[in-house]
Amino acid sequence: DQQVKQNSPSLSVQEGRISILNCDYTNSMFDYFLWYKKYPAEGPTFLISISSIKDKNEDGRFTVFLNKSAKHLSLHIVPSQPGDSAVYFCAASSAKLVFGQGTRLTINP
Amino acid sequence: GAGVSQSPRYKVAKRGQDVALRCDPISGHVSLFWYQQALGQGPEFLTYFQNEAQLDKSGLPSDRFFAERPEGSVSTLKIQRTQQEDSAVYLCASSLRRTGGEKLFFGSGTQLSVL
Numbered sequence: 001d002q003q004v005k006q007n008s009p010s011l012s013v014q015e016g017r018i019s020i021l022n023c024d025y026t027n028s029m030f031d032y033f034l035w036y037k038k039y040p041a042e043g044p045t046f047l048i049s050i051s052s053i054k055d056k057n058e059d060g061r062f063t064v065f066l067n068k069s070a071k072h073l074s075l076h077i078v079p080s081q082p083g084d085s086a087v088y089f090c091a092a093s094s095a096k097l098v099f100g101q102g103t104r105l106t107i108n109p
Numbered sequence: 110g111a112g113v114s115q116s117p118r119y120k121v122a123k124r125g126q127d128v129a130l131r132c133d134p135i136s137g138h139v140s141l142f143w144y145q146q147a148l149g150q151g152p153e154f155l156t157y158f159q160n161e162a163q164l165d166k167s168g169l170p171s172d173r174f175f176a177e178r179p180e181g182s183v184s185t186l187k188i189q190r191t192q193q194e195d196s197a198v199y200l201c202a203s204s205l206r207r208t209g210g211e212k213l214f215f216g217s218g219t220q221l222s223v224l
Contacts (some may be wrong), residue, residue, distance in 0.1 A: 004151075044215045045215070099151035101149070101150055
């Protein structure tokens with residue numbers, strides 16, 4: 001039973017454009033959502049988070065949107081840069097973090 | 110050290126061999142987690158410690174998997190009689206607080222290959 005789903009295994013975006021990564025969840029008890037970024041041969045690193053009491057959180061080029069009624073969150077990166085190329089994991093928590101399968105983002109020059 | 114440290118970085122084991130994976134969390138971090146990441150998948154929860162107490166081991170796939178954190182700092186994940194399906198990256202993470210839902214700091218992982 002996959003409680004957190006990232007339905008797009010990969011995404012390719014041109015440098016300077018907006019990247020939008022999506023995530024759906026099924027457990028209404030989740031109260032905190034996070035995005036992690038992972039480069040090859042490294043562990044995931046924290047990128048941005050949002051509490052369930054908010055619908056938007058912004059940090060520089062990164063914005064996370066939460067739609068609780070749809071059980072959907074998204075990560076917007078604008079403008080996209082070549083260094084943003086990585087695998088992005090959505091995670092949700094109640095007592096522990098549950099991760100999605102990841103989306104491989106490629107930024108093309 | 111500044112971050113979470115895991116060793117060995119790579120481990121090749123013959124089927125049936127026992128392995129031990131080590132995690133050094135960030136100094137002072139109360140919570141420690143082990144995750145298993147199969148190829149092309151997201152990390153999956155294995156177990157969680159708060160200091161030396163193992164509070165949740167619901168993700169351990171079988172009784173061949175055992176984790177400990179005897180002094181509330183370094184942790185070891187042991188896998189007995191390894192099987193090919195145990196091949197994965199094993200990630201350790203720590204956090205400052207006492208709950209499991211906040212930001213975790215991950216190590217680079219141990220890539221285990223069982224032949």
